[in-house]
Structures are given as C-alpha cells and as structure tokens.
Amino acid sequence: MEQLIKEKIKQVKKGDQAAYSDIVGFYQNKIYQHCYRMLGNAHEAEDMAQEAFIRAYVNIDSFDDRRKFSTWLYRIATNLSIDRIRKRKPDYFLDAEVKGTDGLDMYSQISTEDRSPVEEVENLELKRYIHNEISQLPPKYRSIIILRYLEEFSLQEISDILDIPLGTVKTRIHRGREALRKRLRHV
Amino acid sequence: METHNKMIELMHRHLDGDLKKEEEVILRTHLEECVSCQHHFHDLKRTISLLKSVETIEAPINFTENVMAKLGAEKKHFKYKRWFKTHPLITAAAIFFIFMLSGAFVQFEGQSELVVSKQENLIVKGDTVIVPEGVTVEGDLLVKNGNLIIDGTVDGNVTIVNGELIDDDPLEGEGLMASVGEINGELNTVNKMFEWLWFQAKSLFKGVFSF
Numbered sequence: 001m002e003q004l005i006k007e008k009i010k011q012v013k014k015g016d017q018a019a020y021s022d023i024v025g026f027y028q029n030k031i032y033q034h035c036y037r038m039l040g041n042a043h044e045a046e047d048m049a050q051e052a053f054i055r056a057y058v059n060i061d062s063f064d065d066r067r068k069f070s071t072w073l074y075r076i077a078t079n080l081s082i083d084r085i086r087k088r089k090p091d092y093f094l095d096a097e098v099k100g101t102d103g104l105d106m107y108s109q110i111s112t113e114d115r116s117p118v119e120e121v122e123n124l125e126l127k128r129y130i131h132n133e134i135s136q137l138p139p140k141y142r143s144i145i146i147l148r149y150l151e152e153f154s155l156q157e158i159s160d161i162l163d164i165p166l167g168t169v170k171t172r173i174h175r176g177r178e179a180l181r182k183r184l185r186h187v
Numbered sequence: 188m189e190t191h192n193k194m195i196e197l198m199h200r201h202l203d204g205d206l207k208k209e210e211e212v213i214l215r216t217h218l219e220e221c222v223s224c225q226h227h228f229h230d231l232k233r234t235i236s237l238l239k240s241v242e243t244i245e246a247p248i249n250f251t252e253n254v255m256a257k258l259g260a261e262k263k264h265f266k267y268k269r270w271f272k273t274h275p276l277i278t279a280a281a282i283f284f285i286f287m288l289s290g291a292f293v294q295f296e297g298q299s300e301l302v303v304s305k306q307e308n309l310i311v312k313g314d315t316v317i318v319p320e321g322v323t324v325e326g327d328l329l330v331k332n333g334n335l336i337i338d339g340t341v342d343g344n345v346t347i348v349n350g351e352l353i354d355d356d357p358l359e360g361e362g363l364m365a366s367v368g369e370i371n372g373e374l375n376t377v378n379k380m381f382e383w384l385w386f387q388a389k390s391l392f393k394g395v396f397s398f
Contacts, residue, residue: 017259032245
C-alpha cells in the first residue's frame with residue numbers, strides 16, 4: 001500500500017490532479033476521524049479534514065518522498081485542529097457542552113454489532129462519555145492520547161507526527177493518562 | 188508518598204514498554220503489598236482499555252468529491268503558485284524584465300524637460316538646442332524633449348528623443364540653407380514608445396557587449 005501511495009504522489013507532483021483523489025479516498029476516514037476526535041463535532045471535523053487534504057495538495061512539492069505520507073498528513077491535520085481549538089470563541093464552549101444533539105451525527109455513523117437495545121444505549125452513553133472526557137483534555141495531551149490509544153501509533157511515530165522529542169511525548173502521555181484516570185475512574 | 192510517586196512513574200514506563208527487568212520486579216513486589224497502588228495501576232489499565240473501545244468513525248459521503256471540487260475551483264491559483272515554485276529562474280527573469288520595461292517607460296513618460304548631453308559651445312533657446320555656425324562639437328550628441336538645429340559640425344552620432352532635427356530656419360531665408368551643419372556620424376530620431384524601447388534595448392545590448 002505504502003508503495004502504491006508513493007507512486008500516486010509522484011503522479012500528483014507531476015501535475016496529475018486525478019491521482020490525488022485516490023490518495024484522499026484512501027486516507028479520508030482516518031483523517032476525518034482524527035479531526036473529529038480532536039474537535040468533538042462533525043461540522044468542524046469536516047472543515048478541518050478537507051483543509052488538511054487541500055494544504056497537503058498545495059504543498060505537495062515540499063513533501064519529502066523518503067518520509068511517510070501518512071505521518072505528514074496527520075501532522076497537518078493535527079496542527080489545523082489545534083489552531084481551530086485555539087481560535088474558538090468562548091461562547092462556542094457553551095454550544096460544545098450540549099453534546100446530545102450533534103453527537104447523533106457521529107454515533108449514527110459508528111458501525112455497530114448486534115446487541116440488545118438496552119446494551120446498545122448503555123454502550124452509546126459510555127462511548128459518548130469517553131469521547132467527551134477526551135475532548136476536555138488540553139489539546140497537546142489530547143492529540144497524543146488520541147494518536148496512541150485510539151489510532152494506535154507507536155510513541156516514535158507520534159514523535160514524528162507532532163515533530164516533538166520522544167521524551168516530551170512520554171511526559172505528555174503520562175500526564176494525559178493520569179488526567180483521564182481521574183476522569184474515568186467512576187465509570 | 189515518595190515511594191508511591193516513584194511506583195506511579197514505574198507504572199507509566201511499564202505501559203510504554205520501557206521498564207528494565209529489575210524495575211519490573213520492584214514494581215510487582217510493591218503492587219503485591221500496596222492496595223492503593225494496586226487500585227491506581229488497575230485504573231490506568233482500565234482507562235486505556237476504555238479508550239481503545241471507542242469505535243471508528245467514517246468520513247461523510249462525498250468527502251473525496253468535495254475535496255476534489257475545492258481543488259478544482261482554486262486550481263488555477265494553485266497552478267500558478269506551483270509553476271512559480273518549480274521555475275524560480277524564469278520567474279526571476281520575468282520580474283526583472285517587467286522592472287526593466289517599466290523603468291524605460293517611466294523614463295520615456297516621466298521626463299518632459301529638455302535634456303542635452305554635456306558638450307561645450309551648445310546654445311539652448313527654450314526647447315531648442317543650437318549648434319552654432321563654425322563650431323565643432325566633439326563626441327555623441329543626445330537631445331531629449333527638444334529640437335535640434337545644427338549650423339556647425341557634430342563629430343559623432345546624434346540622437347534626438349521626442350523632438351526633431353530642424354535644418355531650416357525659415358526666418359533666416361535661403362542664404363543659410365547652404366551652410367546647414369554637418370553630422371559626422373549616425374542620426375537617430377526617436378519619437379514613439381516602441382522606438383524608444385528599441386533604442387533602450389539596443390544601447391543595453393551594446394553596453395553588455397562592450398564589456
């Protein structure tokens with residue numbers, strides 16, 4: 001797969017725009033999901049995920065072929081999401097507290113296995129609660145926790161994506177885990 | 188309390204897979220006898236498994252199409268930007284050329300006062316430059332925004348920009364016609380923008396090649 005993506009990127013660099021739609025198609029779920037988890041709502045997630053793909057396309061010439069494209073793409077998406085969180089107006093947080101409504105957008109998209117209706121509801125409640133607790137973390141801890149446990153990157157990969165030293169990743173993941181332990185202890 | 192904090196540090200390093208064997212033993216022995224640390228460790232592990240249980244989310248339908256449509260809409264802008272990025276030399280040359288042309292244009296349009304190259308014995312009357320009778324002017328003569336009357340001799344090329352060579356002064360009558368001055372070189376009269384540019388380019392190339 002990695003090889004195929006590399007080929008596509010070569011084509012895009014030569015000016016073949018159509019080849020880029022294959023790249024977007026391949027990464028769209030991962031990047032959208034990452035933005036969703038960073039931002040906590042569907043609207044902003046779609047905006048930022050689209051913006052990430054557009055930025056990657058515009059700056060494709062500055063992408064170093066020897067590196068992993070996904071790492072680069074995740075970095076763009078993470079930075080855009082963190083920027084967006086910082087730029088939010090204070091009143092936005094009041095909206096964000098009411099998770100019940102726009103949360104439906106997201107949970108309706110979650111793939112579900114067969115469970116009894118009661119279990120289903122409890123399960124949804126729990127997942128919503130966990131998501132909410134993650135989104136309460138400061139962005140720099142949030143991005144690392146999401147990359148490590150929800151998207152299962154190694155610590156080294158996270159260090160590459162965020163372009164911060166491995167030691168800093170470890171310190172932040174310790175603090176992030178402690179913060180979440182306190183929040184999720186009573187679940 | 189201090190041992191407790193040290194054990195928590197070990198727990199996190201265990202979770203990152205960074206623990207040495209002897210540290211692993213220290214942690215395990217401590218956990219066997221400390222209930223509070225047991226709870227802490229259990230909570231951490233449980234937090235992680237809760238995090239991992241969060242399910243996957245898919246991108247909205249038409250996501251790729253929307254991205255590609257946005258790229259299409261701004262395609263031209265990107266194209267130019269990328270073209271300039273990949274051809275820095277041509278871009279630099281083009282910018283240089285634009286500056287040069289506009290410089291020449293400003294020179295042509297901007298100056299309306301009379302300019303004469305520095306030579307002795309020239310008489311300036313209003314916007315007319317006169318080379319008096321019996322006088323020989325050494326070197327090339329340049330007149331901008333004015334007319335030129337040559338009654339004497341010019342030992343070199345003559346260039347007139349935005350003006351013309353008057354070789355006949357009607358007030359003086361026929362008698363003087365015979366004594367119309369001499370130019371021992373080329374005569375150039377430049378009046379139009381295009382010619383002016385051509386003249387500029389020519390003198391630029393001459394300048395370059397004379398090096």
